[in-house]
Amino acid sequence: RPWNLLDDALLSDADAAGGLTPALADRMRRLIAYAVEGGAQGVLLTCSLYGPVATDADAGVPVLAADAAVFASALGGGHREVLVLATFAAALDDTVDRLRASARAARSPTRIVGQVIAPGAVPDPGAADAVLLAQYSLAPHADALAEALGLPVHAGPHAAARALRTAVRNATDGLTEGSIPCSE
Template structure:
């Protein structure tokens, strides 16, 4: 039986890139979309709350109880919640695999790109922490591209060895961006699909 992969999303925009990445990188997988479109809207100025984390944990429990063979969170803001759950199946934070891929690439000047300021600051801080945790020295930059992603990166993204996309919604532009900049572009959905395939192996 083909493995069921639960995709827990906080915005509808994250769903197509995640489903597309599974279709390409883990075609045996059957995506199961679970959406709570208030998970982002309910985050206030102080960020996530214990109540919101609990809501995400309940969604993870729901996915596991429903027969998921693997669970992927598609909202980077809730990635830390995966550390609070002892799941009986592979459970991935949105950019866990992407961070690992970027840090194991051998590139030392990495540009984090986002379309939202909150996503840029959050992803940049967590990526820098991931590098410190692994004892890897990298120079990390940040670029905010609220629209015209490729054009903005072409104009302001020179001099970097690798681009890390901070949001799932930006993943569809990865190949075009790589061609425009001439450097590798790492996106969460593609890296996560590869990690899930390796972990589940069906």
């Protein structure tokens, strides 16, 4: 049963501090611990800034970073060029930088390009043979965009939900197919 915890000041506090500080990372770890103490079988962080906390969390349950699954999906899809879309430059720059770093780490030959678009606009994909949505808020438009462009569209929440479901199933003994509802 999915449930959500929100500390809506984590992003603004990180912005004011100039990035992720040890104190803010500790604050995120406390939220993760709170979720686990409340019965969570897995935790998905939905802010990319806090992704490094996911990789060092020792929570006893799977803890996933916001974009790890969508990056793996986009880079593992055999695409020559992935177009990253965002509605504002900071989100675009951050996602393109992190996706390029993931591509280098995976030794993927995939070319990464980016484009800022107005909400609701249909972009020109150029030579791209796939699209990655930089913001979770764009995910509801993934299917319509895929249809309009005739290209696969990788959306963070969809990939993350599938990855979390798999991680929880792998970490939990005795579960049967379909016993962990996880909305995408």
